[in-house]
Amino acid sequence: MIIFLHLGSVTLAYFFDRLFGDPRVPWHLVSIMGKIISILDNVFNKGKHIKQKGLLVVILGTVFFLGVSLLTTLVLYRLHVAAxxxxxxxxxxxSIGGKSMIQSVNRIHLSLKNNNIENARKQTAMIVSRNTTHMNGQEITRSVLESTGENISDSMAAPMFYALLGGAPLAVWYRFVNTADAMVGYKTEKYIHFGWAAARLDDVLNYIPARLTAFLMIFTVWKIKKTTWQEAFLIMKKYSSFHDSPNSGYGEAAMAAVLNVRLGGPTSYHGKTVPRPYLGNGERVLNHQCINDGIIIWNWSGVMVLGFLWMIGGIYFVLA
Structure with a gap:
């Protein structure tokens, strides 16, 4: 019974996001998370025992967001199932950040299509942490596709996956950990120790969703028509481990494989050029049409993730 309540909630939430995007309210869940993480960062990221304090931030956030969402959910179910x-x-x-991400990506696509490179740089800076000031069109396209490939799992598939497993409380907990990693999980002087716990826990939570999502992304070759399923799968499998992240490489390599492009390479982060391996071996030139194809991959991947979750529900029903 409970798994089908979760499936129903996930399905409605997914379509609400597709139709309406992020709820535009001042008390948005992710906004609250960001403010709390920022406060804890200012309070604890100083003095001695920085690594332990970073772990404490993750524990405090887990207790608060997981605890409050779980308690409220249980109370409301006791009052009425509908509530x-x-x-x-x-x-x-x-917890799902699908449409808002794709709207940002589409604005970049339109800016490049209209040769408005300056606006494309500004829009790109809103979704990536790298320096976009002097990027050309190909560099912008590469950055956008890498971010899109990674966020298909992080922003959409993973919250849905955890919502199936543990309902909204687990999806909320995942979103807190992922938000903490996005804010403090950097290998900079300021955060390399303080953000360690958030980054490692995010790696653990994304291990299965990242690989599952990348596998499903490969099936979008039927829509993009730039390569074969078999070739895309082999490229994703080969290059996914080249990334310095244990998870991000899967989504980015799958994106590169389906589009028949090459992503990765040296990247400017926080004022420093970081050497990164290339992902994929495609010869297609990076341009605004690649971004549009990336949006198609995002949209169809979401549908396939939802279908996969319903398949899991069906298997559970048969075996139960």
């Missing part, structure tokens, strides 16, 4: 279902649906909707 609990609606609450879970809303929380999962808050």
């Amino acid at each position: 609990g279902f609606v609450f879970e649906t809303c929380l999962i909707w808050f």
